[in-house]
Structure formats: structure tokens, C-alpha cells
Amino acid sequence: MNIYDISVQAGVSIATVSRVLNGSDKVSPKTRQKVLDVIEKNRYVPNAFARSLGLNTMSTVGILCSDSSDVYQAQTIYYLERELRNNSYTSMLCCTGYDLRQKQEYLQLLLSRNVDAVFFIGSHFVEASAKGNSYILNAAQKTPVFILNGELTGENVYSILCDDFTSTREITDLLFSRGSRMPILLYRTLSYSGQKKVQGFLKSCQDHGVDNTEKRTFSCPGPVENTRLILQAAKEQGVLFDSVVATDDELAVGAVKYALSCSLRIPDDFQITGYNNSVLATCSTPEITTLDNRVEFMCVTAVSLMVQMFQKRDLPAKTMFSGSIVEHQTTRQNKNSGQPS
Amino acid sequence: MNIYDISVQAGVSIATVSRVLNGSDKVSPKTRQKVLDVIEKNRYVPNAFARSLGLNTMSTVGILCSDSSDVYQAQTIYYLERELRNNSYTSMLCCTGYDLRQKQEYLQLLLSRNVDAVFFIGSHFVEASAKGNSYILNAAQKTPVFILNGELTGENVYSILCDDFTSTREITDLLFSRGSRMPILLYRTLSYSGQKKVQGFLKSCQDHGVDNTEKRTFSCPGPVENTRLILQAAKEQGVLFDSVVATDDELAVGAVKYALSCSLRIPDDFQITGYNNSVLATCSTPEITTLDNRVEFMCVTAVSLMVQMFQKRDLPAKTMFSGSIVEHQTTRQNKNSGQPS
DNA sequence: TTGTAAGCGTTATCAC
DNA sequence: GTGATAACGCTTACAA
Numbered sequence: 001m002n003i004y005d006i007s008v009q010a011g012v013s014i015a016t017v018s019r020v021l022n023g024s025d026k027v028s029p030k031t032r033q034k035v036l037d038v039i040e041k042n043r044y045v046p047n048a049f050a051r052s053l054g055l056n057t058m059s060t061v062g063i064l065c066s067d068s069s070d071v072y073q074a075q076t077i078y079y080l081e082r083e084l085r086n087n088s089y090t091s092m093l094c095c096t097g098y099d100l101r102q103k104q105e106y107l108q109l110l111l112s113r114n115v116d117a118v119f120f121i122g123s124h125f126v127e128a129s130a131k132g133n134s135y136i137l138n139a140a141q142k143t144p145v146f147i148l149n150g151e152l153t154g155e156n157v158y159s160i161l162c163d164d165f166t167s168t169r170e171i172t173d174l175l176f177s178r179g180s181r182m183p184i185l186l187y188r189t190l191s192y193s194g195q196k197k198v199q200g201f202l203k204s205c206q207d208h209g210v211d212n213t214e215k216r217t218f219s220c221p222g223p224v225e226n227t228r229l230i231l232q233a234a235k236e237q238g239v240l241f242d243s244v245v246a247t248d249d250e251l252a253v254g255a256v257k258y259a260l261s262c263s264l265r266i267p268d269d270f271q272i273t274g275y276n277n278s279v280l281a282t283c284s285t286p287e288i289t290t291l292d293n294r295v296e297f298m299c300v301t302a303v304s305l306m307v308q309m310f311q312k313r314d315l316p317a318k319t320m321f322s323g324s325i326v327e328h329q330t331t332r333q334n335k336n337s338g339q340p341s
Numbered sequence: 342m343n344i345y346d347i348s349v350q351a352g353v354s355i356a357t358v359s360r361v362l363n364g365s366d367k368v369s370p371k372t373r374q375k376v377l378d379v380i381e382k383n384r385y386v387p388n389a390f391a392r393s394l395g396l397n398t399m400s401t402v403g404i405l406c407s408d409s410s411d412v413y414q415a416q417t418i419y420y421l422e423r424e425l426r427n428n429s430y431t432s433m434l435c436c437t438g439y440d441l442r443q444k445q446e447y448l449q450l451l452l453s454r455n456v457d458a459v460f461f462i463g464s465h466f467v468e469a470s471a472k473g474n475s476y477i478l479n480a481a482q483k484t485p486v487f488i489l490n491g492e493l494t495g496e497n498v499y500s501i502l503c504d505d506f507t508s509t510r511e512i513t514d515l516l517f518s519r520g521s522r523m524p525i526l527l528y529r530t531l532s533y534s535g536q537k538k539v540q541g542f543l544k545s546c547q548d549h550g551v552d553n554t555e556k557r558t559f560s561c562p563g564p565v566e567n568t569r570l571i572l573q574a575a576k577e578q579g580v581l582f583d584s585v586v587a588t589d590d591e592l593a594v595g596a597v598k599y600a601l602s603c604s605l606r607i608p609d610d611f612q613i614t615g616y617n618n619s620v621l622a623t624c625s626t627p628e629i630t631t632l633d634n635r636v637e638f639m640c641v642t643a644v645s646l647m648v649q650m651f652q653k654r655d656l657p658a659k660t661m662f663s664g665s666i667v668e669h670q671t672t673r674q675n676k677n678s679g680q681p682s
Numbered sequence: 683t684t685g686t687a688a689g690c691g692t693t694a695t696c697a698c
Numbered sequence: 699g700t701g702a703t704a705a706c707g708c709t710t711a712c713a714a
Contacts, residue, residue, distance in 0.1 A: 015700070015703090026699060028699060053706050053708085
């Protein structure tokens with residue numbers, strides 16, 4: 001069943017059927033109804049392939065993430081897809097993993113499918129070296145690129161991100177204000193946002209007169225149990241710390257497990273902050289004070305930017321917004337001097 | 342740049358270019374190389390829309406989930422996408438929420454895009470009433486449907502699922518064997534798998550001589566704090582229980598929080614089991630004994646079924662596999678008689 | 683082995 | 699308002 005069949009049954013030309021389908025106002029009400037009836041009767045649905053060939057678009061965008069099962073990314077995917085659908089776009093999901101070659105292949109795949117735009121979730125996609133990012137910039141020559149929680153400068157590239165520097169500085173400030181004297185930072189990788197977090201942490205430490213800051217940041221790859229081991233090792237190597245700033249909630253969970261295994265009282269002896277305000281923060285006991293980096297707002301904003309861009313509006317290449325601290329049970333309630341462990 | 346431009350530059354016909362592109366063996370090595378050089382030089386990529394119009398497929402499948410940010414669904418999406426991509430399919434992701442109308446609209450959307458197959462994640466899509474499922478059965482007339490962790494009988498519908506009845510019976514058996522005398526069950530909804538879990542729980546209770554089983558199952562919708570409140574209420578209403586069988590890990594986390602708030606010792610006074618073997622089970626302290634329902638295996642199997650189906654093989658409409666218990670810290674180590682709280 | 687030409691099912695530009 | 703008809707860019711018989 002195609003547009004020609006419909007046109008025959010309705011006694012009109014395919015042009016008229018097409019007009020009805022696309023809501024043109026240059027069709028008489030009578031003709032329109034006649035055509036609609038035939039369409040209805042036959043449950044006719046226009047062929048998407050032919051349509052996209054003619055229009056040169058399928059109203060589809062690509063979503064690239066490294067791992068959709070990561071709680072933060074999963075959240076982002078959810079809101080992105082919802083917003084895109086609300087604006088009549090479908091989402092093509094690609095989980096690339098962390099290998100550059102895979103990322104490039106996936107991006108090529110999306111481009112070859114003629115997606116209308118590409119969204120990168122997370123700053124893992126922005127490499128430290130400019131050369132490593134050329135594949136994104138190349139892509140942007142054909143297709144608009146939106147980077148969520150990362151930053152990349154280039155033509156047709158738009159970055160939407162939480163101010164991780166300030167947020168991490170503020171959450172570290174919070175620990176100091178609640179009596180911590182020697183916080184340490186746990187981070188996952190030195191991605192763009194990872195670096196910002198480290199810098200925010202160091203800034204707060206400097207502001208509070210903590211020395212040797214470069215030795216107070218620890219990389220924690222791998223699963224949650226690894227975090228505990230790394231903290232254990234740090235302690236055994238003589239690193240003194242009475243609080244942990246974690247750059248995601250899973251790392252914070254690891255810190256909770258460390259504290260519990262050492263019988264440290266949380267938050268009296270030991271304070272912990274997470275990041276992302278994910279379900280992990282409230283599933284932990286005690287529940288973790290965390291940073292809400294407004295995933296939903298980020299996604300709504302990103303899709304809004306995309307829609308405006310298609311309307312040829314001039315847009316900011318970078319949109320940055322502030323996070324907010326959500327206090328739970330791993331930080332002290334009010335200001336009093338703490339006692340380093 | 343299209344196939345015609347390439348053919349001119351290479352001094353051949355578009356048919357030959359097409360043959361080269363599609364790896365036909367009916368092209369002389371010399372011609373092939375000549376064409377490949379021109380393609381390379383121009384970085385030509387064939388138009389996906391025209392291609393799909395001709396072939397009547399875009400090698401795309403639809404993935405329908407209710408909420409991609411749910412940890413279980415996020416896992417499933419990850420493995421599904423990976424397997425599909427390994428078999429040269431791209432994934433169109435749709436997050437429908439829990440409203441039937443939305444589900445139907447999304448399914449229509451996917452069908453109108455001519456996806457090659459549709460995957461439903463989770464049994465939320467299978468309604469209790471046959472009428473509520475007609476939209477799926479209708480879709481299956483055109484497009485093969487794969488239901489992951491749910492069951493629906495119909496032409497062109499394939500169900501791949503963990504044996505939730507047996508798994509829940511076994512994990513309840515485990516609690517009895519570790520000294521529990523009066524377990525209760527927490528479930529999310531009475532979806533297909535939800536029902537199976539309830540039945541498995543009741544069977545185990547009957548086998549162990551527990552009466553009044555129908556009053557020992559509790560529905561726990563909503564966020565994690567709600568679970569604690571429901572358990573609290575149950576206790577205050579005089580329900581006696583010394584262990585909780587939760588039908589997902591998040592519910593189990595709620596049970597952990599309940600136990601900790603009552604100062605019950607886990608697992609000595611109170612035992613808990615989760616379900617799904619998700620990150621939540623290990624992020625909890627104590628870590629939760631849970632059921633591994635083999636998400637990865639399920640996805641690999643589902644995609645394998647799809648591939649075989651396209652090869653016109655005859656396939657089982659239902660593929661069921663067993664789960665396995667992963668013991669952590671919320672169940673006792675060995676058999677000894679317990680003391681009901 | 684290669685080329686010609688007829689689809690595939692739309693949209694859109696013309697005439698009328 | 700409506701109807702021919704030419705794109706859109708590819709695949710694939712069928713011919714040569």
C-alpha cells in the first residue's frame with residue numbers, strides 16, 4: 001500500500017494525497033476528508049524511507065555515550081530521549097566504550113545514517129590532545145554537535161555543562177566549613193570535567209591553607225570495592241585525611257565502605273561528599289551529601305539549543321550553569337571544629 | 342557527491358560503483374581498485390536514505406523500555422545495543438514511561454520508521470489483559486517482536502526470560518535454609534515477571550509450612566524511602582517477619598534501611614535478598630545477597646534469535662533460562678536455626 | 683565483467 | 699485547488 005494506491009482509491013492524484021499527509025492548506029476540505037477516509041480505511045502509513053530520501057532528513061539524532069549502564073549517563077539518556085521525542089526527533093543510541101577508535105567508528109556510523117545532530121554524553125569524548133578531537137570537529141562540518149558536560153571549541157559545536165570547577169570548589173568549601181581540615185579528592189579519570197573538578201578541589205584547599213595539595217588527589221578506576229582499597233592504601237602510606245570529596249556517587253559509596261570498615265563514625269569522624277545526585281547517594285547508608293548537576297536541566301537546554309539552531313538562530317557555543325549541593329548524612333549539620341582522624 | 346559523480350570520475354557506470362560498494366564479486370580487480378580510489382579520494386559515503394529505500398531496510402531495530410535510567414533496564418540497553426551493533430544493526434531507543442497510550446504511540450513510531458525488529462525491555466509491556474496486548478500482537482504481524490523478561494504468546498513474538506518463578510522460589514528457599522521462619526515479599530508491580538516472583542515466593546512458603554501467605558506480599562511503588570515506610574507500617578500492623586525477599590535490588594536497599602533504622606542486626610536478626618545483581622547490591626552496606634538473572638546472556642540470546650530469524654530458521658517462541666544466587670552479606674553463611682524478630 | 687534502465691515511494695515544482 | 703512529472707540516490711534485473 002503506497003501513496004499511489006491511496007490516490008486511486010480516493011480518485012485524486014498523489015500530489016493531493018501528499019498535500020493531505022503534510023497538512024498543506026491548499027486542499028479543499030471535501031477532498032481532504034475523502035483522502036483521509038481512504039487513508040484511515042487502509043491504515044496507510046507513508047513510507048519513511050522514501051520520505052526521508054525526498055526530505056533528506058529522518059528527524060533522527062544520534063546519542064553517543066560511553067556506557068549507558070552508568071547511572072549518570074543512563075539518567076542523561078532518559079531526559080535527552082524524552083526531550084528529543086517531545087520535539088519530534090527519534091534517538092539513535094550508541095554505546096561506544098572508552099576506546100577512541102570505537103568512538104570514531106560509531107560517529108562515522110551516525111554520520112553515514114544522516115542524523116540531524118549528534119549528542120555526546122560526558123566529557124570522555126573530549127580528549128586532552130587537540131588531535132584526538134579532530135574527529136569531532138570534522139563531523140561538525142556536516143552535522144551539528146552537542147557536548148553534554150564537556151567542552152570543545154569549534155565551528156558548529158555546542159557545549160552544555162555544569163560548572164564543575166565551582167561546584168567542586170563549593171562542595172570542598174562545605175567540608176572545610178563543617179570542620180574538615182584535610183580533605184582528599186577521588187576522581188575517576190582526567191577527562192575535561194575530571195580536570196575541572198580537580199582544579200576546583202585544589203582551589204578550595206589553597207583557600208583554606210592546605211599544603212601539599214598535589215598529593216591529595218587520587219585516581220580510582222574500576223569497581224566500587226577498588227575505592228576502598230585505594231583509600232586503605234593511602235592511609236597505610238601515611239596520607240592523613242578526615243574527609244573525601246568524590247567526583248561521583250559511586251566513588252563516594254566506596255569511601256563510605258572504607259569508613260565503615262575502619263569503624264570511623266560518619267560524619268563525626270569522617271565526612272564524604274558525592275557528585276551527580278544519583279540514586280546511589282540515597283541508596284547508601286548513611287545517605288551521601290552530593291552535588292546535583294541538574295541532568296534534566298542540561299538535557300532540556302541542549303535540545304532547546306538544537307531546535308533553535310535549526311531555526312538558524314545565533315547561539316552561544318558554551319552554556320554553563322551552576323550545580324547545587326544536596327545535603328544528606330555524610331556531612332555534619334552545622335559549623336563546629338572537627339577533629340582529624 | 343553521489344554515486345553518479347563517482348561513476349563519472351571512475352569512468353564506469355553507477356551499477357559498477359554500486360557493485361563495488363556492496364562487495365559484489367562480479368567486478369574485475371582492476372575496476373574495483375579504480376572505483377575504490379575515486380571513492381577514497383572523495384570520501385564518498387553512500388546516501389543511507391536512498392539505500393534504505395531500495396533495500397527496504399535500514400538495519401535498525403527499536404528498543405522500547407519504560408525508563409532507561411532504571412538500573413536493570415540501563416544494563417539491558419547496554420548489552421542489547423552492543424550485540425545489535427556487533428551484528429550491524431543500529432538501535433533506536435524509546436523510553437515510554439508506564440502509560441499504555443504512550444507505549445502504543447512509541448511502538449507506532451518505530452513501525453512507521455520501518456525498523457527491522459522491536460525489542461521490549463521488561464515485562465511492563467505485557468499487560469494483564471489480553472486486550473491490552475493487542476497492540477503488540479498487531480505490530481508483530483509486520484515486524485518481529487522480542488520480549489525480554491516477559492512473556493507473550495503470538496505469531497512472530499519471541500520471549501526471552503529468566504525463570505523468575507523458580508529463581509524466587511530458590512532464593513526464598515535459601516532464606517528458610519538459613520534459618521528464616523517468616524519471610525515476606527516486596528514487589529514493585531504485578532507485571533508478568535512480578536506475578537511469577539510472587540508465585541515463586543508463595544510456593545516456597547507453602548513448601549515450608551508458612552500460613553497466611555497471601556498476607557505476606559507487599560507492593561512497594563515509588564522511591565527507596567517508601568519501602569522503609571511500608572515495612573515500618575507492616576510491622577506496626579502486627580505483621581511478623583524476620584526476612585525480606587525483594588524483587589529488585591532497590592527494594593532490598595529499602596529493606597536494609599528499615600533494618601538499620603530498627604537496629605536489627607543483618608543478617609543475624611534479619612535477612613534480606615535482592616534481585617537483578619545490580620550495582621545497588623554491592624553499593625549497599627551490608628552488600629546484598631541477590632539473584633543474578635543474567636542480563637548479558639539474555640541480550641546475547643535475544644539478538645542471536647533475531648539474527649537466526651532473519652535467516653528463516655524455525656525458532657522457539659519462548660526461551661527461558663535459570664538465574665543464580667549471588668551471596669553477599671545480608672544472608673547468613675550457613676545453616677543454623679534463626680530467631681524471628 | 684559491465685552498462686542500461688526500471689523501480690523504490692515519497693516531495694515539490696510547475697502548469698492548469 | 700488539483701494534477702502531471704521530475705527529482706531524491708540507490709539497487710538490481712536484464713542486456714550486451
